[in-house]
Amino acid sequence: MSRFIRSAAIVTLSVGSLASLQAMAADELHYNQIALRAEVSQEVARDKMIVTLYTESQNSDPAKLAAEITTTLNKALDQAREVKGVTLRQGSRNSYPIYDNKNQKITGWRERAALRLESADFPALSKLTGELLNTLKMENMDFTIADATRKSSEDALLKEAVTAFKARAQLATDALGGKGYKIVNLNLNTNGYPMPYARAGMMMKGALADSAPTPEVEAGTSQVSMTADGVIEVLQQ
Template identity: 75%
Template sequence: MHTFSRPAALLALSLGTLASLPALAADELHYNQISLRAEVNKDVARDLMIVTLYTEEQNTDPAKLAAAVSTTLNKAIGQAKQVKDITLRQGSRSSYPIYDNKGGKITGWRERAELRLESADFAALSKLTGELLTDMKMGGMDFAISTAVRQSSEDALLKDAVNAFKARAQLATDALGGKGYKIVNLNFNTNGYPQPFMRPQMMMKAASMDAESVTPEVEAGTSQVSMTADGAIEVLMQ
């Protein structure tokens, strides 16, 4: 038969009480808590024009084919470098064999190389695009929101989202008859900044234009961006 001394029993009781305190604190943390969401929206002008051009050649000699494609590409790069505020990037370049009707013998090679141009100066890029379409073809054109404009619009939206969340928090507090509230947590999320997509209808339109009138019409438009504020508040009761 085992016996326990009184001090040992009191110590065990004290330890048990202390161990239960974190659980009680966790329960109290969730007392009168409410989850809320607020969303704000804004139309942001697309200030970046993006054009993709390409050259495509065919030849039975792979070396001559590569040289012809490089010549056209280098000429276009040289022209583009003469225009201010144009960001120039070389896109994909690929070649593949051409087979005869039976599909067993290689009769030639085809190669394609792309050139990507970006600028906030729509007029300058439109003019350059028209000039380059003399030797190259239009792969696509689209408009996007630049990094600088995106950051500034997100800063403005964040302030609006905080104010919208506070308004909802106060509304919920008043509905519950509380004397105030405190924010437990708050998270932000933005969307509405789509990646540029090269529009096929613009590609078709550009391909149908004559050499004397190849400057594309420019209509950038806007994108609706939004920011959500998700969080929780604890209502302080009377």
């Protein structure tokens, strides 16, 4: 009986010692660790133009209405396909009933279909938009950063952010009198890449609808940034 009690005590002591060793290891892991943050930024041109056009009509016969919308949309698509460098995307298409004043009887149908045009060639897309406004209406004109441009700027910012973080880590190490440092963890995050930026559609419609020279379009830039958040451990002399 006494032999069992002694064995249990030894086991308890061993578990307690193991816990103490783990606590000491945890303390050592966080010893001389510093959290640092570095941020870099740059101006990136909005080099992709996005125009959303639509056609909308109503008719008492839903079949005739659908045929009319389809014909108008197909004509616009055929015209747009002739312009190089323009990407076409068909947007939403919705049809809904029109009721009488008492909201009890359907008197007709209204349908709306959208067409989305994208291009890095602003003059070409502006000219095409002006031509299509003879049969379509403009919903909006947007500007954003193209995928290839975004990737290129992110790659450049990543290198700059890591360099800035390392420079700050070295400053902290020197200030503490360390002989060097090691990076415990590092997180990189980008900010500022815009969603498409909508411009006033009606103003642009007025400028483009006439048979006037194609207006110049200024998309502007966006300031994008990348932050490097991490922890370093300063090594003692």
